[in-house]
Amino acid sequence: MRLSQTFSRTIKTIPADEQAINAQLLIRSGMIYKEMAGVYAYLPLGLRVIENIKNIVRQEMECLGSSELLMTTIQNKEVWELSGRWDDQLVDVWFKSQLKNGTEVGFGWSHEEPLMILMSKYIKSYRDLPISVYQFQTKLRNEFRAKSGIMRGREFLMKDMYAFSRSQQELDMFYDQAKQAYHKVFERVGLGPYTYLTYASGGSFTQFSHEFQTVTKSGEDIIYVDKKKHLAVNEEVYNDQVLRQLDLKKNELEKLKASEVGNIFNFGKTKAEQMDVYFTDKSGHRQPVYLSSYGIGISRLMGVIAEHFNDSKGLIWPEAIAPALVYLIAIGNQKEAELSLELYNLLTAQKVAVIYDDRDVRPGEKFADADLIGIPWRVVVNSKTVTSGKYEIKSRSLDKPDYVDKESLVNQMSRIVSRLAIKS
Amino acid sequence: MRLSQTFSRTIKTIPADEQAINAQLLIRSGMIYKEMAGVYAYLPLGLRVIENIKNIVRQEMECLGSSELLMTTIQNKEVWELSGRWDDQLVDVWFKSQLKNGTEVGFGWSHEEPLMILMSKYIKSYRDLPISVYQFQTKLRNEFRAKSGIMRGREFLMKDMYAFSRSQQELDMFYDQAKQAYHKVFERVGLGPYTYLTYASGGSFTQFSHEFQTVTKSGEDIIYVDKKKHLAVNEEVYNDQVLRQLDLKKNELEKLKASEVGNIFNFGKTKAEQMDVYFTDKSGHRQPVYLSSYGIGISRLMGVIAEHFNDSKGLIWPEAIAPALVYLIAIGNQKEAELSLELYNLLTAQKVAVIYDDRDVRPGEKFADADLIGIPWRVVVNSKTVTSGKYEIKSRSLDKPDYVDKESLVNQMSRIVSRLAIKS
Numbered sequence: 017m018r019l020s021q022t023f024s025r026t027i028k029t030i031p032a033d034e035q036a037i038n039a040q041l042l043i044r045s046g047m048i049y050k051e052m053a054g055v056y057a058y059l060p061l062g063l064r065v066i067e068n069i070k071n072i073v074r075q076e077m078e079c080l081g082s083s084e085l086l087m088t089t090i091q092n093k094e095v096w097e098l099s100g101r102w103d104d105q106l107v108d109v110w111f112k113s114q115l116k117n118g119t120e121v122g123f124g125w126s127h128e129e130p131l132m133i134l135m136s137k138y139i140k141s142y143r144d145l146p147i148s149v150y151q152f153q154t155k156l157r158n159e160f161r162a163k164s165g166i167m168r169g170r171e172f173l174m175k176d177m178y179a180f181s182r183s184q185q186e187l188d189m190f191y192d193q194a195k196q197a198y199h200k201v202f203e204r205v206g207l208g209p210y211t212y213l214t215y216a217s218g219g220s221f222t223q224f225s226h227e228f229q230t231v232t233k234s235g236e237d238i239i240y241v242d243k244k245k246h247l248a249v250n251e252e253v254y255n256d257q258v259l260r261q262l263d264l265k266k267n268e269l270e271k272l273k274a275s276e277v278g279n280i281f282n283f284g285k286t287k288a289e290q291m292d293v294y295f296t297d298k299s300g301h302r303q304p305v306y307l308s309s310y311g312i313g314i315s316r317l318m319g320v321i322a323e324h325f326n327d328s329k330g331l332i333w334p335e336a337i338a339p340a341l342v343y344l345i346a347i348g349n350q351k352e353a354e355l356s357l358e359l360y361n362l363l364t365a366q367k368v369a370v371i372y373d374d375r376d377v378r379p380g381e382k383f384a385d386a387d388l389i390g391i392p393w394r395v396v397v398n399s400k401t402v403t404s405g406k407y408e409i410k411s412r413s414l415d416k417p418d419y420v421d422k423e424s425l426v427n428q429m430s431r432i433v434s435r436l437a438i439k440s
Numbered sequence: 441m442r443l444s445q446t447f448s449r450t451i452k453t454i455p456a457d458e459q460a461i462n463a464q465l466l467i468r469s470g471m472i473y474k475e476m477a478g479v480y481a482y483l484p485l486g487l488r489v490i491e492n493i494k495n496i497v498r499q500e501m502e503c504l505g506s507s508e509l510l511m512t513t514i515q516n517k518e519v520w521e522l523s524g525r526w527d528d529q530l531v532d533v534w535f536k537s538q539l540k541n542g543t544e545v546g547f548g549w550s551h552e553e554p555l556m557i558l559m560s561k562y563i564k565s566y567r568d569l570p571i572s573v574y575q576f577q578t579k580l581r582n583e584f585r586a587k588s589g590i591m592r593g594r595e596f597l598m599k600d601m602y603a604f605s606r607s608q609q610e611l612d613m614f615y616d617q618a619k620q621a622y623h624k625v626f627e628r629v630g631l632g633p634y635t636y637l638t639y640a641s642g643g644s645f646t647q648f649s650h651e652f653q654t655v656t657k658s659g660e661d662i663i664y665v666d667k668k669k670h671l672a673v674n675e676e677v678y679n680d681q682v683l684r685q686l687d688l689k690k691n692e693l694e695k696l697k698a699s700e701v702g703n704i705f706n707f708g709k710t711k712a713e714q715m716d717v718y719f720t721d722k723s724g725h726r727q728p729v730y731l732s733s734y735g736i737g738i739s740r741l742m743g744v745i746a747e748h749f750n751d752s753k754g755l756i757w758p759e760a761i762a763p764a765l766v767y768l769i770a771i772g773n774q775k776e777a778e779l780s781l782e783l784y785n786l787l788t789a790q791k792v793a794v795i796y797d798d799r800d801v802r803p804g805e806k807f808a809d810a811d812l813i814g815i816p817w818r819v820v821v822n823s824k825t826v827t828s829g830k831y832e833i834k835s836r837s838l839d840k841p842d843y844v845d846k847e848s849l850v851n852q853m854s855r856i857v858s859r860l861a862i863k864s
Contacts, residue, residue, distance in 0.1 A: 023507040023573050025562040049558050051512045052545075057558060060507040060573070083447040083484040088475045089513065089578060090535075090595050111514075113535040113547070115594075116584045121476075123537070123547065134473050134481060138449040143800070149447050149484070154513060154578070160540045170539075171514050376567065 017340070018360075019373045024061050026385050036234060038319040039165025041331050045389045047339075054162025054170035056315075061389065064339040064369075065318050066173065070152055072204045072336065073175050073312055076197040080190070082148040082177055087127040087134070089154065093120045095129050098291050109157035123156045128309060129291065131178050136293040139180060139305060145295060146186055150177035152314065164234065167275060167319040177310040182295070184284060187306040191282060194310050198228055198278050205317060206334030210324065211277065212248035214239050215262060221283045224253065228278035228312075230320050235275035242268055275320050276313070283307040331390025332412050336436050340369040341429060343391035345382045347398040356397045359407070359422065366430040387412070395425065441764070442784075443797045448485055450809050460658060462743040463589025465755050469813045471746075471763075478586025478594035480739075485813065488763040488793075489742050490597065494576055496628045496760065497599050497736055500621040504614070506572040506601055511551040511558070513578065517544045519553050522715050533581035547580045552733060553715065555602055560717040563604060563729060569719060570610055574601035576738065588658065590743040591699060601734040606719070608708065611730040615706060618734050622652055622702050629741060630758030634748065635701065636672035638663050639686060645707050648677065652702035652736075654744050659699035666692055699744050700737070707731040755814025756836050760860050764793040765853060767815035769806045771822040780821045783831070783846065790854040811836070819849065 027044045034040050034050070042048040047062030058066055074084065096102035102122070104110055111123040124130075131149070139145060155174050162170050179194070181187035195213065202211040207230050214227040229239050229248055238251040242264055249258060249269070259266060288294065288304035297303045318337075325332040335341060342363060346356035353374075360372045371391060373382045386394045396408040396417075407425050410417035420428070451468045458464050458474070466472045471486030482490055498508065520526035526546070528534055535547040548554075555573070563569060579598050586594050603618070605611040619637065626635040631654050638651040653663050653672055662675040666688050673682060673693070683690060712718065712728035721727045742761075749756040759765060766787060770780035777798075784796045795815060797806045810818045820832040820841075831849050834841035844852070 017507075021505050023509070023562070023571050025568075049561070051514065051554065052516055055512050055514045057512050057554075058510040060509050063508055063510050066510075081445050083441075084487055085447070085484050086482040086487050086490075088479050088481050088595055089580060090475065090479045092476055111537040111545075111547075113537050113582075116582060121535075123535075130475065130481075134475075137473070138447070144449075147447050156514065158537075158540060171512055 017371055019371055020375050022060060022371075024059065026388050034165065035163055036165035036167065036319075036323075037326070038167060038234070038322040041322050041326055042166065042319075045331055047331075047389075048166065052170075054159055054168070056166055056169065056171075061339040062318075065333070065337050066314060068337040068339075069205060069314055069317055070175070073152075073201055073314065076201050076204075077150045077175070077177055080148065080177075080193055080197050082150045082179075084151060085149050086151050087124065087130055087153055089124045089156070091122045091124050091130055093122065095133050096122065098133075099129050099287075101129065109159060111156050111158050124153065125155055125157045127151070127153060127176060128178070128287075132287065132291045132293055132307070135178075135180060135305075136291070139293065139295050142182055142295055142297050145305070146179065146181045146190065148177060148179040148190065150175060150310075164236065165319055166315045167234065167323070168236065169315065172316065173314040175312045175314055179308045179310070181306040181308070182297070182303070184306060187282065187284070187308050191280065191308055194280060194308075195226065198280065198310070198312070201312065202228060202230070202277065205337050206321060207277070207317075207324065212239065212241055212246060212274070214248040214250050214274075214276075215253060215258070216250035216279070217252050218282070221281070221286050225279060225281045227276050229274035230277050230324070231272050231274045232320055232323050233273055234323050235273040237274050237276055239272055239274045240264075240269040241272050243270065244268070248274070275316065275323075277317050277320055278310075278312045280310045281308060283309065326390070329384075330388030333390045333392060335392045335432060338369075338392050339389070340371040340391050341393055341432060342368060342370045343386040343389070343394045344370055344372045345379065345386065345394065345396050346374070347379045347396060348402070351402050352397050352399065355401055359395070359397065359425070362422070362426050363429060366426060366433065368426075368429045368433055393429065441795055443795055444799050446484060446795075448483065450812050458589065459587055460589035460591065460743075460747075461750070462591060462658070462746040465746050465750055466590065466743075469755055471755075471813075472590065476594075478583055478592070480590055480593065480595075485763040486742075489757065489761050490738060492761040492763075493629060493738055493741055494599070497576075497625055497738065500625050500628075501574045501599070501601055504572065504601075504617055504621050506574045506603075508575060509573050510575050511548065511554055511577055513548045513580070515546045515548050515554055517546065519557050520546065522557075523553050523711075525553065533583060535580050535582050548577065549579055549581045551575070551577060551600060552602070552711075556711065556715045556717055556731070559602075559604060559729075560715070563717065563719050565720050566606055566722055569729070570603065570605045570614065572601060572603040572614065574599060574734075588660065588743070590739045591658065591747070592660065593739065596740065597738040599736040599738055603732045603734070605730040605732070606721070606727070608730060611706065611708075611732050615704065615732055618704060618732075619650065622704065622734070622736070625736065626652060626654070626701065629761050630745065631701070631741075631748065636663065636665055636670060636698070638672040638674050638698075638700075639677060639682070640674035640703070641676050642706070645705070645710050649703060649705045651700050653698035654701050654748070655696050655698045656744055656747050657697055658747050659697040661698050661700055663696055663698045664688075664693040665696055667694065668692070672698070699740065699747075701741050701744055702734075702736045704734045705732060707733065750814070753808075754812030757814045757816060759816045759856060762793075762816050763813070764795040764815050765817060765856060766792060766794045767810040767813070767818045768794055768796045769803065769810065769818065769820050770798070771803045771820060772826070775826050776821050776823065779825055783819070783821065783849070786846070786850050787853055790850060790857065792850075792853045792857055817853065 048056040214229040239248040241248045285304040406419040473481040638653040663672040665672045709728035830843040
């Protein structure tokens with residue numbers, strides 16, 4: 017994209033009303049815009065990050081054989097009354113309103129119940145199972161406080177997947193595959209080394225649920241990490257008995273703050289019994305469906321990555337989710353601009369996403385914006401390029417640039433694109 | 441996709457609670473699911489249609505140089521009070537609720553006002569203009585009645601674009617380009633011949649706005665069409681004076697029902713004056729920004745297409761937006777299944793989207809579903825294929841099949857994909 021024609025603006029000052037590092041950086045770099053506390057719009061560069069994360073998650077969910085659908089924001093009171101979760105005492109984050117005829121409606125803070133009812137219309141026989149569906153959907157939650165930027169919003173984007181199985185064994189098999197898919201997702205977005213499979217409370221359904229917790233100072237959760245085993249225990253289930261059960265030793269654990277970027281949940285057959293979702297098995301008997309659910313906070317993930325990868329100059333996006341791979345700056349006159357445009361076209365033809373900063377502003381402002389926006393590679397075309405044919409290329413996370421000719425530059429970047437495109 | 445592993449189910453009976461053809465067909469074919477009147481979830485095949493339409497619209501908006509962003513569903517009362525449109529007397533489709541602290545919030549039925557305020561934070565100087573942004577966003581509208589399926593929902597998907605210009609002349613230039621882009625969109629989704637640029641009321645801002653109206657029996661609007669000039673006049677501005685002005689003759693016009701699939705609106709500088717959105721011009725003077733807005737009802741478009749392209753057997757999707765290009769059926773045993781899988785892999789490798797119906801059901805059911813779902817091309821592999829090497833291929837809109845060898849079949853389909861991928 018050519019920056020002169022794109023809507024993208026950086027802001028010099030730190031927003032006074034934001035405490036969270038992610039919100040400060042994302043607002044300053046022009047990725048998001050605050051509509052109100054916990055409610056953010058995604059500006060073009062930020063939306064690209066969101067779409068890049070979604071595409072990685074989508075690929076991994078498709079590998080699991082899951083089908084994408086899209087539930088609704090407006091929800092039925094009756095559907096939620098089946099599980100008792102319409103009650104504001106039980107679920108304290110509902111936004112509710114009513115239709116013209118007085119019918120009460122809710123706005124989707126979760127889609128578990130409506131999805132169960134939807135699937136119950138289509139699942140009749142064992143032949144219809146196992147089946148899995150997922151969606152990317154905006155969730156609306158009436159949080160009392162919202163101070164963590166896009167790490168805990170009143171409006172946020174989530175991927176939620178649901179698997180319907182015929183037995184506990186079939187459920188467990190999918191559950192394990194999904195666990196591996198989740199590891200791949202966090203690896204691919206750049207958080208692999210900092211993200212731990214974490215034993216957490218299973219509520220009334222099972223002893224444990226599994227969370228994926230990314231270690232970060234701004235996290236709202238406390239976890240106990242065994243770095244060697246790359247496992248963790250959430251504070252909420254941390255006790256001697258659980259440690260014995262998981263074969264973990266107290267003195268090998270580190271107490272750390274973390275943010276829950278994913279969770280997976282095994283409902284067994286309880287939820288289906290509650291909501292009346294049954295299928296007919298091979299011998300003609302009516303059986304409850306086994307349910308498991310799998311969440312990833314897409315916008316929270318973006319926030320955690322922003323908290324994790326930054327320095328005093330701004331953001332440092334991992335290549336796989338950066339709004340662009342290359343930030344291209346021309347310094348000089350006509351000749352330099354021509355070489356830049358040529359390079360821009362060459363890279364774009366190789367499917368390398370490039371931000372070409374062709375704005376009529378000082379070079380210093382372009383350098384500062386390249387760093388603040390956090391594009392992985394910065395390429396400069398200047399008078400030396402004209403005379404020597406060498407282009408200055410610098411990684412956002414290194415201090416010193418390299419000088420390479422056009423062909424190697426294009427090859428290097430296009431190799432990165434190919435590597436990132438490889439599906440798991 | 442292999443149907444045995446995909447969540448997709450057709451329904452035999454016509455839903456009793458749906459009057460609209462589009463809803464009946466889309467529910468029966470497993471494209472959508474009714475959550476409540478005017479509120480529909482999109483099942484996997486239906487979501488593919490939506491994404492295909494979005495991609496065509498996105499390409500055309502990007503060609504206009506517009507940048508995609510994403511506004512919020514939860515909206516500020518204060519922002520809407522600036523234009524007076526928070527008032528339920530003025531806007532009777534608001535869903536409203538409140539935060540825990542009692543602050544009233546609205547749910548986005550439109551994004552004009554919040555977008556104006558957002559842009560006002562970034563637009564300072566003439567150097568920041570012209571600029572254009574667009575989004576795909578779910579709109580929530582508390583409609584009194586909702587009987588037209590996805591043609592008028594309480595929850596629906598819209599593309600809305602906004603252009604910010606420095607002068608009426610600059611606005612008019614973009615407006616004309618956008619008009620052409622809109623024609624291309626409707627042409628590409630298959631509605632070109634039935635969609636008319638229509639003169640409609642410009643409200644308090646300008647004499648006319650422009651609608652794009654698709655002729656359809658279930659339309660809610662009345663338009664007067666000049667088929668030769670491919671132009672129309674909305675009933676709301678139809679009078680002798682307007683006809684004279686537009687050089688149209690009463691006896692050359694046909695009165696028809698139509699559905700508004702797009703509209704474009706020229707606000708001039710009025711909206712900016714109302715909402716206090718100004719820029720500094722070259723000579724340092726403060727000037728109001730010129731605004732124009734451009735909507736396309738994405739889910740309505742899907743509904744209109746469903747109303748337009750169907751027969752007694754089901755839907756007939758235009759190739760450009762069909763959930764898949766090919767519906768593949770194997771009849772027979774092991775050998776036929778092997779040839780089908782081979783063909784499936786060959787087509788998929790050429791980026792041809794295929795629904796391979798590998799379910800364990802009677803052939804008759806597969807044929808019926810292929811027709812009901814409305815996939816443009818049906819391919820059958822049977823015993824004759826094994827002996828002669830010929831594959832049966834039939835267009836959804838023709839009665840007689842052709843018999844072709846594997847190579848021509850793959851070539852024919854992959855040529856269609858290439859043709860559809862060509863950007864305007």
